[in-house]
Amino acid sequence: MTAKIDLLTLQLFVAIVEEQSIAKAAEKKNIAASAVSRRISDIEDLFKVELLHRHSKGIEPTPAGFALLEHARVILGNLSKLETELTGYRQGKRGLIRVCANKSAILEALADELSLFLEQHPLVHIDIEEDLSPAIVRAVMENRADIGIFGGNIDGQDLELLSYRSDSLVALVTRDHPLAGRNSVRFRELVDFDFVSLEKGSSIETLCVRAAAALGQHMKVRIRVSSFDALFRVIDARMGVGIVPLEIVRDRYGVDSLATVPLDESWARRELVMGVRDYKSLPPVTKLLVDHLRTHADARPAISGVSDRLTVVPGRG
Numbered sequence: 001m002t003a004k005i006d007l008l009t010l011q012l013f014v015a016i017v018e019e020q021s022i023a024k025a026a027e028k029k030n031i032a033a034s035a036v037s038r039r040i041s042d043i044e045d046l047f048k049v050e051l052l053h054r055h056s057k058g059i060e061p062t063p064a065g066f067a068l069l070e071h072a073r074v075i076l077g078n079l080s081k082l083e084t085e086l087t088g089y090r091q092g093k094r095g096l097i098r099v100c101a102n103k104s105a106i107l108e109a110l111a112d113e114l115s116l117f118l119e120q121h122p123l124v125h126i127d128i129e130e131d132l133s134p135a136i137v138r139a140v141m142e143n144r145a146d147i148g149i150f151g152g153n154i155d156g157q158d159l160e161l162l163s164y165r166s167d168s169l170v171a172l173v174t175r176d177h178p179l180a181g182r183n184s185v186r187f188r189e190l191v192d193f194d195f196v197s198l199e200k201g202s203s204i205e206t207l208c209v210r211a212a213a214a215l216g217q218h219m220k221v222r223i224r225v226s227s228f229d230a231l232f233r234v235i236d237a238r239m240g241v242g243i244v245p246l247e248i249v250r251d252r253y254g255v256d257s258l259a260t261v262p263l264d265e266s267w268a269r270r271e272l273v274m275g276v277r278d279y280k281s282l283p284p285v286t287k288l289l290v291d292h293l294r295t296h297a298d299a300r301p302a303i304s305g306v307s308d309r310l311t312v313v314p315g316r317g
Helices: 007-019 022-029 033-047 063-091 103-120 133-141 203-214 228-236 284-295
Strands: 052-055 058-061 094-101 123-130 147-151 160-174 195-197 221-224 242-245 258-262 269-276 310-313
Touching: 007 022, 007 033, 007 058, 007 063, 022 033, 058 063, 094 103, 094 133, 094 284, 103 123, 103 147, 103 160, 103 284, 123 284, 133 147, 133 269, 147 203, 147 284, 160 228, 160 284, 195 203, 195 228, 195 242, 203 242, 203 269, 228 242, 228 258, 269 284
Parallel strands: 094 123, 094 147, 123 310, 195 221
Antiparallel strands: 052 058, 147 269, 160 242, 160 258, 160 269
């Protein structure tokens, strides 16, 4: 058997039924009528069934023909959807983007910025994983993430680094702490206190450890926690002081008993950066997100209805 059902044959068969004429279907598809007839005859011979009844008023499908017509329309419809989807990927309208970011970025603005992007691009899905800054760099380097967002003080290795946003680090203490109420504080005034810190290797802890070393001292970490909420709770229990981004504390519920003191250090204005393997070679949809994040760094909208397309992948924190 050399005959086979291909897409052109399916298109011709649907056209024959819709036009009720082999000649009109052939003209519509710009193919010789004899070639169209031969294709249908080959299929009939292959399966030993009659597909079309030919009568004085035209052509109509047999029961087997109706079965072929139904499947042909489904297959051709799916093909059309596939072509539309693939075109969407090429044009940057559709795709999956893998983002790996640190806690600060997610809590400060990233979640809102991604929500706005998804609102503007309804066919895009985003997986976001939270991790420590050094691990984020590795994830992008190893192609486990498309975009990494991390502290600019962390070595980006061979990644192409793009500006994202900056935040302001402050000292976080209880309201009855000796330093509460100060207009500002130097790190050397904090270094003798016990610290509550995020995981070892985080961007903020790395800055603090370097600052302590520059003073010839060691940072006294009494407790490590895996989230800012836990850090706030432990500081509120008077177990130490912390260094946190002001943007996370601002307008946050449950921190009324805590006070922020501006940190008078050059490194207190911290840069957050985006790292990609190569911007020019990014898929169109990923480029759109990178450009969106750089353009809308100050936008913090409240958008709903996109949570089904924003997947948060559990990370180490």
